[in-house]
Amino acid sequence: MAEVVELVYYPVKGCAAVSTSSAVMRPAGLTHDRGFMVVSPEGVGRTQRRDPKLAVIRPEVGETAAGGERLTLRAPGTTALHVDVELTGERREVDMLGRPLRGIDQGQDAADWLSDVLGAPSRLVRVPPENGRVTDGLTPGTSRYADSSPVHLLSRATLEHLNARLAARGAEPLPMTRFRPNIVVDGWDAEPHAEDRARLLRIGDAELGFAKLAVRCAVTLVEQGSGSKAGPEPLRTLATYRRSPEGGVTFGAKFSVLRPGTLAVGDKVEVAAWSDGA
Template sequence: MSVAKVAALNYYPVKGLAGIPVDSAEVGPTGLLNDRLFMLVEPDGTFLSQRKLPAMATLQAAVNGGTLRLSGPNDPELEVDIRYDGKRRDVSLFGKWFGQGVVQDPAADAWFTERLGVPAALVRVTPEHERPGWGAHRGFTGYGDAHALMITSQSSLDGLNARILEHGGNPIPMNRFRPNIVIAGWPDAHTEDSVLRMTAGTVEIGYSARGIRCAVPTVDQSTGTKSGPEPTRTLATYRREPTYGGGVSFGIKAAVLTPGTITVGDPLTVHEWIPPNTDPAPATRTP
């Protein structure tokens, strides 16, 4: 019998940019260390994402001590000091969450603006930032959409790709779903949907809600171009979620119940399962 284990870990320092794979990570209340603590915003403070600018996928930001190193394909790197506090500006996500961000180095703003072709400013969460999520376990998040962790499984991707091939399409890589944690070893696709509480390494994780997918999975993360209609077309044939407004799901959103350390290869222990054909999240969903 196969044992479920952590197959991959990724963090995304700047919301919407390329992910950074790691072998091990400290995990705090808002997720993997440095995950989505930075964000790019328009002049009015509205966040920028791959939904509008798929080219963001080709840009990378890596935290290096007290600096942020920016890079892109065939671009000179730029390293700027991280400003943990100081001048602030109003920012927003989806027109539902409104808060503040610490203004970062103007050189970073110019670097992103030149590469994305639109005015872009980089901000970081404030020291007092405390933003709750929602769902069966609420938890907290930085500038994530609404939760600390995005969790997927290899069996779910294998099942999806089998269906895509049946439809005459090409299989897609896991990075289309931008997960923080990828789990291997479950024989059945979408087993993650049924896990209410689990532990990996010293981190206890609680299910928040199904991962309802937007248009970002149709973006080729290596080229920063839309290559749809997959996987959305195929997901729509078997992963519609009526209790989430009819969106399609892949993976789960989760909260950090007990912070700690997680490492690739760590076995996964499930402490509590969600009863079959039930989902505790929709009743808690915010408008």
């Protein structure tokens, strides 16, 4: 049986990952996952598609002495920024990849720090506690500032298959970090892309329903350690065997949360339903 080998969340959309050994899966995904977003002064969300340097910003979510939420941001060559998170402020309109959403601005100190690191005027917003966003797909759900459904799952077998194809073309293998998954699964060794067919998953106390395949974009071209674009791979190779009829290429799968719960590295991944009835 397959098992969880990595759990990862991304407190600030587009910024560096935080790995954990256990986490609570909430209706909108792993706790703290994509709860914040960097935006332009006009409220347009920044992503690695156009701002790859987001990758070098390392966020950490903790608590204040009073029990509130505190976000710490670090980046090479800068002093760490500590933000006591504002949850009661005025809601403002923001745009995330063309979708109208709402956010709570986190103040001028955060804006100045991010503008300096990214070299472009920026502000930081937090998703409101009353977030009511509904995501689409085979299993609808909700998420914070994720592109679509809240949970991105990818298997090691799928990445190994891609890396074998890259090697055959004389290209270097790519790490899992290029694809920014939340859950990495090992044990589906006989079949790459088994996550494409999984329709109902039980992991720890949580239950996940398949929403859609993950359509890949230019973020996969960004070297996550340096925040620099690194060439045409993996999109060039994925285009030879993972083209979607709707356009683009797919790699990994997105899931919605049917039942919240706690999950951990080492938990078994039970597939309660496959798309072909297997």
